[in-house]
Every structure is written in structure tokens, then in C-alpha cells.
Amino acid sequence: MIEKNYQPADIEGRMSRIWEESGAFRAGRPERRDAKPFTIVIPPPNVTGSLHMGHALNNTLQDILCRLERMRGRDVLWQPGTDHAGIATQMVVERQLMERQEPGRRDMGRARFLERVWQWKAESGGVIVNQLKRLGASCDWSRERFTMDEGLSRAVIKVFVELHREGLIYKDKRLVNWDPKLLTAISDLEVQQVEVKGSLWYLRYPLEGKTFNPDDPSTFIVVATTRPETMLGDSAVAVHPEDERYAHLVGKHVILPLVGRKVPIVADEYSDPEKGSGAVKVTPAHDFNDFDVGRRHNLPQISVLDQEGRLALVDNEDYLRGLPEGSMQLAEELHGVDRFAARKHILARLEDFGFLERVEPNTHMVPHGDRSGVIIEPYLTDQWYVDAKTMAQPAIAAVRSGATSFVPKNWEKTYFEWMENIQPWCISRQLWWGHQIPAWYGPDGKVFVAETEEEAVSNALGYYAEQEVITPEQGREMALDPAKRAGFITRDEDVLDTWFSSALWPFSTLGWPDDDKDVKRYYPTDVLVTGFDIIFFWVARMMMMGIHFMQKERPAAPLEKVVPFPTVYIHALVRDEKGAKMSKSKGNVIDPLHLIDDYGADALRFTLAAMAAQGRDIKLAPQRVEGYRNFATKLWNACRFAEMNACVLPSGFDPTQVNETLNRWIAHETALATREVTEAIEAYRFNDAAGSIYRFVWNVYCDWYLELAKPVLMGEDSAAKSETRAMVAWARDEILKLLHPFMPFITEELWAVTAANPREDRTLLALTPWPTGEGLTDAAAEAEIGWVVDLVTAIRSVRAEMNIPPATLTPLVLAGASAETKGRAQRWNDVVKRMARLADISFADRAPEGAVQLLVRGEVATLPLKGLIDFSAERARLDKELARAEADIKRVDAKLANEKFVAN
RNA sequence: GGGCGCGUAGCUCAGCGGGAGAGCACCUCGUUGACAUCGAGGGGGUCACAGGUUCGAUCCCUGUCGCGCCCACCA
Numbered sequence A: 001m002i003e004k005n006y007q008p009a010d011i012e013g014r015m016s017r018i019w020e021e022s023g024a025f026r027a028g029r030p031e032r033r034d035a036k037p038f039t040i041v042i043p044p045p046n047v048t049g050s051l052h053m054g055h056a057l058n059n060t061l062q063d064i065l066c067r068l069e070r071m072r073g074r075d076v077l078w079q080p081g082t083d084h085a086g087i088a089t090q091m092v093v094e095r096q097l098m099e100r101q102e103p104g105r106r107d108m109g110r111a112r113f114l115e116r117v118w119q120w121k122a123e124s125g126g127v128i129v130n131q132l133k134r135l136g137a138s139c140d141w142s143r144e145r146f147t148m149d150e151g152l153s154r155a156v157i158k159v160f161v162e163l164h165r166e167g168l169i170y171k172d173k174r175l176v177n178w179d180p181k182l183l184t185a186i187s188d189l190e191v192q193q194v195e196v197k198g199s200l201w202y203l204r205y206p207l208e209g210k211t212f213n214p215d216d217p218s219t220f221i222v223v224a225t226t227r228p229e230t231m232l233g234d235s236a237v238a239v240h241p242e243d244e245r246y247a248h249l250v251g252k253h254v255i256l257p258l259v260g261r262k263v264p265i266v267a268d269e270y271s272d273p274e275k276g277s278g279a280v281k282v283t284p285a286h287d288f289n290d291f292d293v294g295r296r297h298n299l300p301q302i303s304v305l306d307q308e309g310r311l312a313l314v315d316n317e318d319y320l321r322g323l324p325e326g327s328m329q330l331a332e333e334l335h336g337v338d339r340f341a342a343r344k345h346i347l348a349r350l351e352d353f354g355f356l357e358r359v360e361p362n363t364h365m366v367p368h369g370d371r372s373g374v375i376i377e378p379y380l381t382d383q384w385y386v387d388a389k390t391m392a393q394p395a396i397a398a399v400r401s402g403a404t405s406f407v408p409k410n411w412e413k414t415y416f417e418w419m420e421n422i423q424p425w426c427i428s429r430q431l432w433w434g435h436q437i438p439a440w441y442g443p444d445g446k447v448f449v450a451e452t453e454e455e456a457v458s459n460a461l462g463y464y465a466e467q468e469v470i471t472p473e474q475g476r477e478m479a480l481d482p483a484k485r486a487g488f489i490t491r492d493e494d495v496l497d498t499w500f501s502s503a504l505w506p507f508s509t510l511g512w513p514d515d516d517k518d519v520k521r522y523y524p525t526d527v528l529v530t531g532f533d534i535i536f537f538w539v540a541r542m543m544m545m546g547i548h549f550m551q552k553e554r555p556a557a558p559l560e561k562v563v564p565f566p567t568v569y570i571h572a573l574v575r576d577e578k579g580a581k582m583s584k585s586k587g588n589v590i591d592p593l594h595l596i597d598d599y600g601a602d603a604l605r606f607t608l609a610a611m612a613a614q615g616r617d618i619k620l621a622p623q624r625v626e627g628y629r630n631f632a633t634k635l636w637n638a639c640r641f642a643e644m645n646a647c648v649l650p651s652g653f654d655p656t657q658v659n660e661t662l663n664r665w666i667a668h669e670t671a672l673a674t675r676e677v678t679e680a681i682e683a684y685r686f687n688d689a690a691g692s693i694y695r696f697v698w699n700v701y702c703d704w705y706l707e708l709a710k711p712v713l714m715g716e717d718s719a720a721k722s723e724t725r726a727m728v729a730w731a732r733d734e735i736l737k738l739l740h741p742f743m744p745f746i747t748e749e750l751w752a753v754t755a756a757n758p759r760e761d762r763t764l765l766a767l768t769p770w771p772t773g774e775g776l777t778d779a780a781a782e783a784e785i786g787w788v789v790d791l792v793t794a795i796r797s798v799r800a801e802m803n804i805p806p807a808t809l810t811p812l813v814l815a816g817a818s819a820e821t822k823g824r825a826q827r828w829n830d831v832v833k834r835m836a837r838l839a840d841i842s843f844a845d846r847a848p849e850g851a852v853q854l855l856v857r858g859e860v861a862t863l864p865l866k867g868l869i870d871f872s873a874e875r876a877r878l879d880k881e882l883a884r885a886e887a888d889i890k891r892v893d894a895k896l897a898n899e900k901f902v903a904n
Numbered sequence B: 001g002g003g004c005g006c007g008u009a010g011c012u013c014a015g016c017g018g019g020a021g022a023g024c025a026c027c028u029c030g031u032u033g034a035c036a037u038c039g040a041g042g043g044g045g046u047c048a049c050a051g052g053u054u055c056g057a058u059c060c061c062u063g064u065c066g067c068g069c070c071c072a073c074c075a
Helices: A008-022 A053-071 A086-099 A110-124 A127-135 A150-165 A228-233 A288-296 A329-334 A339-352 A388-400 A411-420 A453-466 A472-480 A498-502 A517-522 A532-553 A592-599 A601-611 A622-644 A661-682 A686-714 A718-739 A744-753 A779-801 A819-827 A829-836 A871-896 A899-903
Strands: A037-041 A075-079 A169-179 A184-186 A191-206 A220-225 A236-239 A253-255 A262-267 A279-282 A356-369 A377-386 A405-407 A439-441 A447-449 A528-531 A567-571 A810-815 A838-844 A851-856 A859-864
Touching: A008 A127, A008 A592, A008 A601, A008 A744, A037 A053, A037 A517, A037 A528, A053 A075, A053 A127, A053 A528, A053 A567, A053 A592, A053 A601, A053 A661, A053 A686, A086 A110, A127 A592, A127 A601, A150 A169, A150 A447, A150 A498, A150 A532, A169 A288, A169 A356, A184 A377, A191 A228, A191 A253, A220 A228, A220 A279, A228 A339, A236 A288, A279 A288, A329 A339, A339 A356, A388 A411, A388 A532, A405 A411, A411 A532, A439 A453, A447 A453, A453 A472, A498 A532, A528 A532, A532 A567, A592 A601, A592 A622, A601 A622, A601 A686, A601 A744, A622 A686, A622 A718, A622 A744, A661 A686, A661 A718, A661 A779, A686 A718, A686 A779, A686 A829, A718 A744, A779 A819, A779 A829, A779 A851, A779 A859, A810 A819, A819 A829, A819 A838, A829 A838
Parallel strands: A037 A075, A236 A262, A405 A567, A528 A567, A810 A838
Antiparallel strands: A169 A184, A169 A377, A191 A220, A191 A356, A236 A279, A253 A262, A439 A447, A810 A859, A851 A859
């Protein structure tokens, strides 16, 4: 029995359990061993995360695809899992320690801290997984993976070691984006450029050998800067080689104000005569451009900041080098002062001595850490890099050749743009939570990279024994006893960027490198579904890693068998009402779980699918969700109606063999809807698919089929009645199937409850074959029922416009009706009379006088309403109709009169 | 500075070379058992603006205005 009211919460809980227990979503089910696989890897959410609208949309779309293919008989693997999210997770646990007033990370040490993170993960890391289950995601949860679990960690280590051996991973000392709050390097992608209203300061740098006089421009050169505090690290002033204003100064020197260091004036193309004063200070250790200028002119790199962005001057050999005697005062004064406080201080001092010429307001882009929010500091450190430029080449080729394509296609442009200008990828992070880099250092800093500590140690000890740094005896002792080699051989402290492990996701989750069975069966995956915000972070890197490593597995295979996915479906971003990206920090997040609580997961899913038009972002209106909850209720009640009328599907029922026109019509319409829904999903037009099934259920099945079936179901014709009962049930079942990918819970529930015999096991709807609609098209049935629908609609419209009370029954006269129409009118006499509130239906050669005329499928139907109608209203209606008809005629005449149109 | 996209009914959005659509909101009417989370009907839009291509443009092209996003080391 179907419950009286639709209660999403009850159903969703129950169905989740049934799916879980039945193993319906398991990949590799025995009966599908010979079926073609269909694979999607989930974009792994952060373990720290909770479900937001982006997840809800992303996973709804994946689930629609997976459920469709599962019903089509494919062996579906939707691979779930989570990402360890290095920085985010470490921050969460550190915050927790602080809240509980426990010792901080550094106090407890690396090992104990990591234990705490794992403990946190065990306790609260599963939140998002449960939320995905609430959404109805039909992942194979038995195969859930985590980027830090053992197998995936082995994949990470292997990839690192192999790329290092191939020279595609290397260590380099250069400027990185340094986060002075999190105290780690971050990649270019983790830097957000933010427009900041700042100032441009024009500074006078005195020329060597002249007596500085603020009023005499010949005694100094002016440089403009947005970062005056970095002047302590200046090692040159650059002017353009062709800038005549400064030509005579090239090769001369300036004395850095306050500092006293002598630095050269160099000619370099980087300097733009149009900008600032045309002369630019060069600070190779604190600016990416200056770094390059410095290399070209062999300038010293003077780093004047420490990790936390404070001035580090005392004990700073680079800074002190070349400083004249007795100029330590400034260093002592500013040592340990934060970069922004130092800026103020330095500006004040410059002004005191006349070195500050002027200040201009200046709006410019300033790099910020996307996690910490603080201003990023270009900082000179040793870091590990991936040679992304080399690895990008095959990944570019794969998209160029069509081995992988983006949907919608225009995202390929974005992909190419970035890939063709890709920079080395900084992969080391000064964090604890993550995959520790498998590199060990000897006493001279020589690096040994290996998959295991044993191997690295053995290599290192062998090397140092050979170099006679240690004796063979010492080597043997150190090999056996970690305590003995402590301090001699040390492991790299750093961990890898979280995206490094995510990049391996399409094959590491399948068991690579330990077991190739699933890689063979399920790789490449069939489609990747994601938002455009992580094309660079994730998609591009999966392409690089996937192609590189799977090419090794399949040396002879074409690119199509090596890329991680043939299709990348890029969906919309769910934005807030202002069109801004939803983010926790902005506090503009709509919680999908609240919507699920209020309207049910099915309603939320349907809303997202219906709004997932390609190429446009979604600004979600919660009212839409309510509307689709009503849709679910409508379906619920239609099924109750069927149940109340004893509509059950007889076994062996064949919908192509029905006799009743009405039943042939609904078969026809069902086939139409089936095709529309199937084709739309296949083309990733989720909104069209949702629209088709919505219209079919509500406006075809409920509004017309069930209404027209009512008289039959209550009538005396037992043959027609039993056929119609079967057909009501059949069409209902087809609806449940077509709707299942969108609304899995309610459809699975109704499928179970409406089984012919509830005690006998009906296969889960999730595993029931998807309809094809074959053999059901029926133009004759469409013509007949279509006529009924159009006639009733037209009459209702006129009656409403004429304000004819429902209680008033009016006659209908069909003027000059064809034999066909007469037949239809006789067959549908009762139905039309009831639905259109008619007294009777009759025929005439021509329209009676004073009758309202309606055009229905090319013939005239009239309502003799003399005495009932307001003639002026009717005249207005007819005028309007006439105008429309005349416009139509004019348009059509124009077209027909047009040779070129006729020619077409 | 480059790139992408958007401006269609009051709101949120589909459509995209030949008759302007949906949901919600609004108005009118309707409570005899599927559903008031409903039913029947209705009003409402020079499809941002200006040119061009075409027999024909909301749809293609160019430009303008407005809005959004992404990328970029420019003092």
C-alpha cells in the first residue's frame, strides 16, 4: 500500500539501507562480469569538507549518468573517496588543539601530531561521505579510498621516484610563493590576485660621488615602488637600454638610502620607460621579475625577510655584505619587525632625509594565499618541482587529437591556454600532513631518492663508503641501526602538494601499482564530471600523470587507451544570488542538507539537474526546489490513483499489442519521452532531460492520460478496463524507470510498493533495464487523442474567457466535420462532454448563427452560446484571434511569394 | 593587459535562423475520493542598444553600453 502522504525523509532512509544491503552499486557484480564497464571517479572531496551546493550538483550529475548506465546493463564503477587536503586538514586539527588548550603542533612533535590527525580523520573524516549517501550517490562504497591510505601512498611514492629518475622532478633554489602565515611554499594556483588600493612611492636614490641634495636632480635617480621595505634587499637599479634620460648613468652606482650599500645602475629591457620614473629598483630575492633581471646581470640575491615576513638583518650575511662600516644601526632597529610595520618606519625615515619624492595612489594586484588570506611573499628557498612543461606536451596533444574532449567544447581553449604557458609546478610543502617526500640527504646535502628508506640508506651509505667519508664498518652499523645514522642521513621533512596525489586518482584508486586487474578493466574511465574551477588544479594534472604512467603500462596502446578519460564534462558553478562563488569565508553558502531536510533529496537533485544547462552558472532559488518537491508529490499521488484502481502489470504484458486508442496513445507518448530523456542525458543536456520527463509525467500522463482513462476504469467494458489497468501500470513503471536517475529514492520506493505481488521479490529499480521505446510509435493514436486534447483545451479556454460558470453545460456543434472527426466525436462523446462541460455534441454543415467558433486541428467547432455570452468580449477575443491569423497569413504569404524561400 | 560568458515575462532561467517558452509570483474560476504540495483558464516581453549578413535575425557577424568570471610578475 502506498502511504497517503509523501514523506521523503522516511523513504530516503529506508532506500539507502536497501541499496547498501543489496550491494546494488558494487562494481564487478557476478552477473555483469561480461558486461561493458562504465567508470567514473568521483572528484574526491576534502575529508574536512561538508557537502556544499557544488558537491550536490557535481554528484547529482554523476549519479544520473551512473544510474542510467547501470540500468542499461553496464558494469558500473563509480569510484568514491576523499582527499587528505594537506593544509586544510592540518589547520583543522591545529585549531582543535588550540580550542582544547592542548600543546601545539610543534610542542607535540611530528609523530604525535600525525597520530592526532589520523585520530581526527577516524572520528570526523566520514561526514562528507555520509552526506553524499544522503544525496543518493550510487558509488561503490565498498571501494572507498583515501589519498593517504596505504595503496595510494605507494602510488604517490612510486610516481615521485620514477619522475625524479626521469629528470621530470627536480630540486631547485628559486623564488616561490611563500605563505608567511602557514609557513609553507604554495603553487601558483593557490595564489589569488586581489586588487588592493595602495600607493606608489617615488624614492630618490643618491648617485655615488655626488653630494645628495633633494633639490638637485643631478645628484640622484628616482625609482618608483609599491614595496619600499624591500629596498633593503636592492642590488641594482635598472633603466631601459634605450632610455636617453638615463643613458649617462648606466654603469654608475647609487648608494642605497638609509642602508649605505653601493649598487650598480644597469641597463635592462625589463625596465619600462613609461612606468613610474622609468628607473626601477631591482630586488632579486623579493620579486619574480627582479629575480630574472638579477640573473641576467649576475646580481646578488639579498633576502631581507624571514619565514614569517619579518625583517631579518642582524646575522644576515647577504644583507651585511658590502655594507659600509658603522651602518648597523638600521639593521638593529628594524630586525624582527614585521614587513608592513617596517614599511612605515622606512618611509618615515626616507622622508626625514628627503629621499621620498612623492606618493601616488595606486591600485594594483597583490597576491594572497587562498587558504590563509595573507599577502604572499616571493621568497628564496629550495623546493621540489615538477617539469610541467615537458609533461604537458602529451596532455595537450591528447586534447588536440580528440582523445579527450571537453563538454562544452569552449573549455578546451582555457585548457590549452594554461597548458601552453605552464610553469614549473612547486610540489613541496612545509607541512606535516601529507605524503612525505621520499628523499634523504647525506652530510654534504647530496640527495638520495628511493621508494623505501632501506634503499635510500643503502644507496647513501654505499656512496659515502666509496667516497671514504665513512668506513665500511660504520656503514654496516648505520644500515642496521637508525639511531646510529641519525644526523648523518636525514629524510626530507617536506610533504607533497595534495594535488600531487589527486593527480593519480584515476589509476591509483584502481589498485595501481600493486594490482593491475582493475586498471585493465576500468581504465580509462568513461567521463570526468567536474567544475571549471579545478581544470588546472586537477584535470590538467590527471591528464599529465595519467598519460605518462599508463603509457608505460600500455606501450603499444593508442592515446585513447591511455588518457584518464575521453570526456570531461564541465558543469556550472553554483553561485550565490549576486553571482559570487559560494565560500565558507564569505558566509554565502546555501546548505544543501537543509534543502534535503525541507524538500527531500529527490527534489534537490531534480532542481539541480533541471538547472544544469551548459555554459551558464546556477544562481539557485530555493523556491525551485519546492516546485520540484510538488512534482514528486504529484507522481506519488498518480501512483496512488493507479493503485486504488487496481492497476497492476500482468506478467508477460506487451504494450505493443494494446487495442484501445487511448492506450496506444500513451504508449506512443511514452516512447517519445523515452527517446527525449535518453538522448538528452547522453548529450549531457541534463536540463532538457529533466524537462522532458517533467512534462511527460505531469502534462501528459497525469493531466490527460489518467483523466481520459477514468471513464474506462469506472466503466462496464471489462476488456477495455483490464487493458487500461495494465497500461496505466505499464506507463507508470516506465515513468519510474525514466525518472529514477533523477529521483532515485521516491521511484525506488514506488517501484517496490507497486509490485504486482509485494511478497515476491521484484528486482530493484536501480538494476531494472532502461526502456528503449521501440515499437510503440503510433501516429493514428496521436492524431485521435491529440484531437480530443486540443478540442477540450480550446473549449475550456473559451468558457473561461466568456466567464461561463462551470455549472452551465453548453452544446457543441461540429461544423462540416469529416467522417474521421465524426467518428472521433462519437467515440469520445462522453469524455469530451464531461471534460469540457458540454450538454451534447452534434453536427451541422455550417456554423450556427451567434456561435463561438474554434479551430481544432483544421476543422471548425462551434459553441452556440447565444444568450450566455458577452458579445463585446467575444468580439474582442475574435479580433485578437483575427489579428493573429492575419499576421500569420501575411507572414506565410510573404514567404511563399519569395522565390528564395520556395527554393529552399 | 589577455581570455571566456551573460544581458529574453515582476523574479530565477530555458530556447537560439522561419509561429516568443518554463517554474515561481500575479489575476479569474473551481472543494462529488489520486493530488489544494491540487485542477481549469488568463494577463504580462520593440528577446540590452546600434549597424551588418540573409528572402527572413531573439538566434549569425561587427561595434557600443552594462554585468560576471578566469588568467597575467609589470615598478
